[in-house]
Amino acid sequence: MQNPKLVxxxxxxAWGSTLATLAAANGCSVRLWSRHYSQSLKAMLEGADIVLSAVSIKGVRAVITEIQSLPVSSETIFVTATKGLDPATTLTPSQIWQKAFPDRSVVVLSGPNLSKEIQQGMPAATVVASTAAVAAKVVQAVFSSSRFxxxxxxxxxxxxxxxxxKNVIAIAAGVCDGLQLGANAKAALVTRGLTEIIRIGNCWGAKTETFYGLSGLGDLLATCNSPLSRNYQVGYQxxxxxxxxxxxxxxxxxxxxxxxxQVLIxxxxxxxxxxxxxxxxxxxxxxEITPRQALEALMLRDIKQESN
Incomplete structure (x- = not known):
């Protein structure tokens, strides 16, 4: 990689550590920070070309608030690899980051990426998305490799x-497998789940075609079919x-x-x-209901056209 970055x-x-390994393998200087570490966040941010957040949604606001009080270069690119919705505002992580730093480039990193498989050197793909094309390309170069x-x-x-x-649908897919309902039922569930995801996404302003890509359908398939998925495990158990x-x-x-x-509802x-x-x-x-009652409620809904 030319011009190795400080990340x-x-x-x-698991996910933050995996991304750190991928960037380091490309020759980047990588600093990995947690609240449990002794180093100050200020020291870890100094000179950083890219700051990537891989905290859970509940920790996003606290991290942003702390960074806002610290000196960070105006050229620094912020990347969010968090999957979730803020309970207080229903905003996505990138919307929270962009609102806090309106003049900065914010990049979303998301895809069918089960960290344990990537740690084992198994091939995978992901997506980096931003309205700032140059920033997205910089992040692409930092993490791209022959296996990622x-x-x-x-x-x-x-x-x-x-x-x-897709995490919501993955819970339902886990239930489907836990009840041993078979491939037909699961295929129907995942397909209708994608329709539901697109309906919500369109309403919020996202493009339909995005959901047929890696970060939509790809992530949905990986999460709904792997015991490694925590959301799948919730439904299965x-x-x-x-x-x-x-x-x-x-x-x-x-x-x-x-x-x-809960936020979606x-x-x-x-x-x-x-x-x-x-x-x-x-x-x-x-x-309020049992797993089997949830299935029956879905199967007994009014019949209609598939496109609806």
């Missing part, structure tokens, strides 16, 4: 929503009879789909968006 990654969980293919995209909202909304608190206590990391479902009610799968996942997570 600071905030969040030393990075594409650019000009629809950051669509890329971000694809990676966020619920189908086996475990309670949500039990499941979350045993998970390594955060299942963002649980929070996303809140916003859908305001905007009157039809989200039948999300509604049943929400009722299931709230303990």
């Amino acid at each position: 600071t990654i905030i969040g030393a969980g 293919r990075v594409y650019t995209n000009s629809d950051p909202l669509g890329v971000e929503l694809g990676g966020t909304l 619920l189908a086996l009879g475990k309670t949500l608190p039990e499941i979350l206590a045993q998970l390594e990391g955060t299942a963002e789909g649980v929070n996303t479902t 809140q916003r859908a009610n305001q905007q009157k968006i039809s989200m039948p799968i999300t509604v049943e996942v929400y009722r299931l997570l709230q303990g």
Whole structure:
């Protein structure tokens, strides 16, 4: 890689650590920071060309507030690799970053990226999206390799929503497999789930075609078909009879789909968006219905045209 960059990654969980390894393999100088580390964030940001946030959605605002109080170069590119929706505002992570730094380039990194597979050297691809094309290309060069293919995209909202909304469908897919409903049922669920994701995305201003790419359909397929997915595991374990608190206590990391479902319901009610799968996942997570009752509610809905 020409002109190796100094990259600071905030969040030393599985995904942040994986991205740090990818950037370092390309010759970049990488600083990995967590609140549990002794180094100050100020020292870690000094001279950084790229600042990438890989914290969970609940930690995004605190990180941004801290960075706003620190000296950061006007040339620094901010990258968000968080998948989720802010409970207080229903904003996406990139919208929160852009609102806090309106004059800076913000790039979204999202795709079908199960960190354990990438750590094992297995091939994968992702998307970096921004309205600032030059910034997206810089980030693309930092993370691209023979085993990690990075594409650019000009629809950051669509890329971000694809990676966020599929977590809700992944919970439903886990339920489907946990109940041993078969390939036909799961194919129908995932396909209708994509339709629901596109409906929401269009309403919020994202482009339809984005959801047929890696960060939409690609991420949906990976997450709905892998036991490595935390959101899939939530649904699967619920189908086996475990309670949500039990499941979350045993998970390594955060299942963002649980929070996303609650935020989606809140916003859908305001905007009157039809989200039948999300509604049943929400009722299931709230303990209002059993996994099988959720399935029956979806199967007994009024019949209609597929395009609706």
